[in-house]
Amino acid sequence: MSSSGSIANRMRPGRTFVRGKMKEVSFINYIRSRSVFDPAVVPVGPGDDMAVVRCGGQDILVAADQVLDGVHFRLAEHGARAAGRKAMARNLSDVAAMACEPLAAVATVALPRGFSEADAKEMYAGLRELGDQFSCPLVGGDIATWDGALAISLSILATPGEAGIVLRAGSRVGDAICVTGAFGGAWHTLRHLTFAPRVAEGLILGRYGLHSMIDVSDGLAIDLGHVCEASGVGADVQAAAVPVHPDAQHRPDALAAALGDGEDYELLFTLPQDQAERLLADKPLGDVTVTRIGTIVAGAARSLVLADRRRQELVAGGWQHDT
Amino acid sequence: MSSSGSIANRMRPGRTFVRGKMKEVSFINYIRSRSVFDPAVVPVGPGDDMAVVRCGGQDILVAADQVLDGVHFRLAEHGARAAGRKAMARNLSDVAAMACEPLAAVATVALPRGFSEADAKEMYAGLRELGDQFSCPLVGGDIATWDGALAISLSILATPGEAGIVLRAGSRVGDAICVTGAFGGAWHTLRHLTFAPRVAEGLILGRYGLHSMIDVSDGLAIDLGHVCEASGVGADVQAAAVPVHPDAQHRPDALAAALGDGEDYELLFTLPQDQAERLLADKPLGDVTVTRIGTIVAGAARSLVLADRRRQELVAGGWQHDT
Numbered sequence: 001m002s003s004s005g006s007i008a009n010r011m012r013p014g015r016t017f018v019r020g021k022m023k024e025v026s027f028i029n030y031i032r033s034r035s036v037f038d039p040a041v042v043p044v045g046p047g048d049d050m051a052v053v054r055c056g057g058q059d060i061l062v063a064a065d066q067v068l069d070g071v072h073f074r075l076a077e078h079g080a081r082a083a084g085r086k087a088m089a090r091n092l093s094d095v096a097a098m099a100c101e102p103l104a105a106v107a108t109v110a111l112p113r114g115f116s117e118a119d120a121k122e123m124y125a126g127l128r129e130l131g132d133q134f135s136c137p138l139v140g141g142d143i144a145t146w147d148g149a150l151a152i153s154l155s156i157l158a159t160p161g162e163a164g165i166v167l168r169a170g171s172r173v174g175d176a177i178c179v180t181g182a183f184g185g186a187w188h189t190l191r192h193l194t195f196a197p198r199v200a201e202g203l204i205l206g207r208y209g210l211h212s213m214i215d216v217s218d219g220l221a222i223d224l225g226h227v228c229e230a231s232g233v234g235a236d237v238q239a240a241a242v243p244v245h246p247d248a249q250h251r252p253d254a255l256a257a258a259l260g261d262g263e264d265y266e267l268l269f270t271l272p273q274d275q276a277e278r279l280l281a282d283k284p285l286g287d288v289t290v291t292r293i294g295t296i297v298a299g300a301a302r303s304l305v306l307a308d309r310r311r312q313e314l315v316a317g318g319w320q321h322d323t
Numbered sequence: 324m325s326s327s328g329s330i331a332n333r334m335r336p337g338r339t340f341v342r343g344k345m346k347e348v349s350f351i352n353y354i355r356s357r358s359v360f361d362p363a364v365v366p367v368g369p370g371d372d373m374a375v376v377r378c379g380g381q382d383i384l385v386a387a388d389q390v391l392d393g394v395h396f397r398l399a400e401h402g403a404r405a406a407g408r409k410a411m412a413r414n415l416s417d418v419a420a421m422a423c424e425p426l427a428a429v430a431t432v433a434l435p436r437g438f439s440e441a442d443a444k445e446m447y448a449g450l451r452e453l454g455d456q457f458s459c460p461l462v463g464g465d466i467a468t469w470d471g472a473l474a475i476s477l478s479i480l481a482t483p484g485e486a487g488i489v490l491r492a493g494s495r496v497g498d499a500i501c502v503t504g505a506f507g508g509a510w511h512t513l514r515h516l517t518f519a520p521r522v523a524e525g526l527i528l529g530r531y532g533l534h535s536m537i538d539v540s541d542g543l544a545i546d547l548g549h550v551c552e553a554s555g556v557g558a559d560v561q562a563a564a565v566p567v568h569p570d571a572q573h574r575p576d577a578l579a580a581a582l583g584d585g586e587d588y589e590l591l592f593t594l595p596q597d598q599a600e601r602l603l604a605d606k607p608l609g610d611v612t613v614t615r616i617g618t619i620v621a622g623a624a625r626s627l628v629l630a631d632r633r634r635q636e637l638v639a640g641g642w643q644h645d646t
Contacts, residue, residue: 026440027440027443027444027447027466028466030443030444030447031447031461034447034451035460035461037460037462041426041427041460042427042460042462045460045462045463046461046462046463046464050463051427051429051462051463053426053427053462053480055381055383055426055480055482056379056380056381056482057379057381058378058379058380058381060378060383060480062427062429062462062463062478062480063429063463064429064430064431064463064464064465064476064478065431065465066431066433066465066467066476068433068467068469068471069471070469070470070471071467071468071469072467103364103376103378104364104365104374104376104385106374106385106386106387106478107387108387108388108389108476110389110391110474117349117350120350121350121353124350124353124354124357128357137358137360137364137365137368138354138358138369139360139365139368139369139374139376139385140368140369140373140374140385140386140387141369141387142387142388142389143350143351144389144391144394144395145394146391146393146394146472147393147472148391148392148393148471148472148474149469149470149471151433151471151474151476153387153389153431153474153476155385155387155429155478157376157378157383157385157480159378159379
């Protein structure tokens with residue numbers, strides 16, 4: 001059970017919903033505390049980007065994610081196609097974060113009254129756009145009309161990539177912390193509606209002996225925190241190494257934007273230093289950059305290491321000018 | 324892609340939403356017309372109670388269904404636990420209709436602002452109640468808060484029962500048409516919130532050489548129509564044989580209620596006459612009755628055969644007094 005992307009989105013713009021967020025996180029912890037699974041059937045339960053269920057000797061991964069009008073998109077501004085696209089893209093990003101291959105998806109759609117047939121076709125085209133691109137057929141679902149706003153819920157199935165499944169848990173002290181792409185500003189420039197899920201990249205990265213991986217939806221600081229908590233480790237992040245996206249480079253709080261904005265849907269992963277060296281030399285991801293931003297350390301502290309070697313707590317708000 | 328239960332619900336009370344319904348059905352047909360699947364990966368696509376995807380030699384079934392405040396339940400009247408229960412129950416009913424075994428479920432929940440932690444726990448208890456009973460663990464999902472009403476979307480995975488998967492398509496001329504349980508009045512008595520999904524019954528029925536099966540959510544007439552359309556056959560239903568639920572027996576339009584109300588979540592299936600005889604003699608479902616209500620015939624017509632042998636078109640409205 002995750003609240004990843006949705007929390008991130010609700011925090012934007014202006015983080016007015018932090019109170020609601022805490023409640024959700026506490027509810028998710030409640031659910032986890034009450035869940036006991038047979039590991040022969042559910043090797044990985046709630047708490048990662050996808051769950052794993054085992055069936056006839058085959059591991060099947062499954063995740064569900066929703067996009068809601070007014071939270072994850074604004075129908076009147078962005079249109080139905082963007083909503084459909086984001087529903088599929090967020091789920092494909094979860095598949096990428098496990099280093100897995102998409103298998104199929106099902107969707108439920110709650111349509112507002114007055115939603116036109118043209119809008120419905122646009123929404124469907126949005127769902128299909130990335131589904132077709134990533135060989136993830138939409139095989140079923142349910143449609144209903146209601147008095148509420150547009151809500152699209154999508155569930156995705158995946159199978160392990162050739163290198164197996166990569167979880168959030170598994171980071172080890174000394175691991176390099178790396179990321180694909182660059183961070184910040186995705187909400188303001190609408191990149192959160194147009195991003196390319198890193199499915200192919202996740203599969204390639206899986207060949208580099210990754211110890212852990214997550215997709216960055218909540219934001220770099222929060223999602224690195226998820227990896228550290230799941231792995232029982234801490235992290236040092238070099239402030240100067242964090243790749244700031246052009247969408248945020250002009251902002252006076254560019255580093256804070258990169259660490260806290262979220263909605264980047266890039267991959268964050270940890271791996272042994274020698275594997276990181278090999279990866280950085282190989283450059284196997286084409287146009288998609290890989291950047292080493294820090295190191296996994298013992299303990300639970302996540303620190304931002306500034307250019308003058310001063311250390312600060314790594315928080316979503318980023319660099320604290322006044323300390 | 325199905326609109327089964329949701330259409331049924333929106334038609335109640337008073338069928339005020341028939342116009343919306345037609346639009347949904349036409350949209351679903353649009354989706355089907357645009358879907359082409361690799362049968363090696365997707366042996367069964369949209370249009371049945373569940374889709375089937377193949378993975379590593381294993382068939383996995385998947386379906387998604389949603390329950391929306393004001394459509395499938397009324398939060399203020401019925402409470403959060405009933406909403407959660409219905410979300411799981413509707414999906415388990417889809418598993419029953421395929422003669423399959425539940426494997427796991429994922430859910431997304433859109434919470435209205437002001438939804439209390441106590442409500443959230445009740446909703447979760449509702450989801451878990453049948454999940455636990457039917458060995459269908461809730462392994463993941465997503466929670467977000469929004470300005471809208473409560474929307475729960477659940478996706479369910481299943482594996483074939485020992486007798487294999489039973490589809491809607493497959494009815495043959497001469498088949499007996501049988502149903503479990505009795506029909507009518509489920510919306511008015513709230514049986515749609517408390518029904519027991521026929522999962523165990525579906526698995527047992529699978530041993531009787533079924534040619535087709537569906538769960539009755541839209542109503543007996545409409546859902547038998549789905550089976551006939553998928554199978555390319557017609558049907559004669561004996562009016563006197565239709566089991567009317569005690570919830571509707573007092574009503575002057577009891578037969579119409581049984582044929583048209585929907586929300587019964589009983590199983591409707593067809594099978595060779597000799598298998599039907601064996602089933603009716605065996606009575607393998609304990610307290611759950613099985614009734615033979617008619618016969619599959621050639622052509623496309625679905626007819627209601629009255630006691631005086633007059634025939635009428637079988638429609639959701641049931642017996643036409645004025646013809």
